[in-house]
Amino acid sequence: MNKQGLTKADLLSKKPGELADLVISLASIIRQKDAEIETLKELQRLRTAERYVPSTEQMGYLFEELELLDSVLRNEVSETLEVTVSAHTKQVRKRLNACTAPSDTPVVDVYHDKDAEPTITIDGIIYDRIGDKIIDKLAVIPRKYVVERNHYPQYRARQVEMPKIIIGLNKAANIGGSPSLVANTIVSKFDDHLPLYRQEEIFRREGIFLSRQKLANWDITYYEQLLPFASFFKRQLYDSNLISKNETKVQVLNVKGPDGKPSKSGFMYITIGETYNPDTRRTKTLVMLDYIQGRSKNILFEDMDNY
Numbered sequence: 001m002n003k004q005g006l007t008k009a010d011l012l013s014k015k016p017g018e019l020a021d022l023v024i025s026l027a028s029i030i031r032q033k034d035a036e037i038e039t040l041k042e043l044q045r046l047r048t049a050e051r052y053v054p055s056t057e058q059m060g061y062l063f064e065e066l067e068l069l070d071s072v073l074r075n076e077v078s079e080t081l082e083v084t085v086s087a088h089t090k091q092v093r094k095r096l097n098a099c100t101a102p103s104d105t106p107v108v109d110v111y112h113d114k115d116a117e118p119t120i121t122i123d124g125i126i127y128d129r130i131g132d133k134i135i136d137k138l139a140v141i142p143r144k145y146v147v148e149r150n151h152y153p154q155y156r157a158r159q160v161e162m163p164k165i166i167i168g169l170n171k172a173a174n175i176g177g178s179p180s181l182v183a184n185t186i187v188s189k190f191d192d193h194l195p196l197y198r199q200e201e202i203f204r205r206e207g208i209f210l211s212r213q214k215l216a217n218w219d220i221t222y223y224e225q226l227l228p229f230a231s232f233f234k235r236q237l238y239d240s241n242l243i244s245k246n247e248t249k250v251q252v253l254n255v256k257g258p259d260g261k262p263s264k265s266g267f268m269y270i271t272i273g274e275t276y277n278p279d280t281r282r283t284k285t286l287v288m289l290d291y292i293q294g295r296s297k298n299i300l301f302e303d304m305d306n307y
Contacts, residue, residue, distance in 0.1 A: 099138050148178050182218045237286045240273030267292050
């Protein structure tokens with residue numbers, strides 16, 4: 001074998017055992033060279049990348065690759081340049097208090113000086129108590145549950161063989177949940193985006209057992225009771241001088257549309273009515289949201305016949 005490398009004649013002159021040793025040795029050298037090449041490629045990529053420097057934390061590098069790059073850069077001697085920077089004015093945004101509360105928020109005093117001594121001694125130094133340090137903290141008191149014991153009048157019919165007792169209340173008043181609790185459930189579901197099963201877990205964590213089926217029945221019952229108000233509100237809206245309509249597509253469950261076919265999309269239909277009162281110089285605005293299936297003319301203009 002010459003210095004320029006192995007030739008075909010050199011390989012033909014070797015014995016099978018020598019050829020096997022040569023192949024193993026060359027394979028080991030190739031693997032070592034491949035590893036070195038990959039390391040050099042990674043170092044080159046890290047050297048050309050932007051270094052990560054935490055701006056708000058006093059800490060070292062977060063990643064092993066950056067630590068490796070840092071160790072390489074420390075061994076390099078870089079030239080130092082002097083650069084003159086002209087003076088400038090920097091605008092700094094005023095820092096606001098990130099924790100605020102309304103001015104009429106109740107204040108509850110919490111005293112931590114029950115067992116406080118007038119004087120204390122630390123490391124041989126006597127300290128006299130000079131006063132209390134007051135720190136305001138925003139706190140939350142868990143919501144309080146009460147049982148409303150409602151008293152309703154009841155009546156018995158006269159001059160009948162089997163007197164029937166009726167109670168002077170409607171269906172919504174006899175569902176077992178007060179209007180305040182049902183209203184809180186509805187607001188939590190549709191405004192705070194808390195599904196009923198999550199509300200059930202929250203109630204259970206607070207010691208109250210209310211199944212989501214019960215919560216759903218409450219919502220449906222009050223919805224049925226408020227339907228007449230929706231009709232009254234719609235009549236008020238269509239008495240406005242100016243009406244504008246628009247719709248937004250929403251994804252829904254696979255439900256049947258007005259034509260009886262299953263549909264996976266619907267529309268939130270918004271109607272805005274405005275009336276200007278020249279006497280008070282004020283504009284009265286009413287907004288109504290409807291859920292509709294489809295965008296046919298009959299659906300979009302079903303309530304505008306008498307407008």
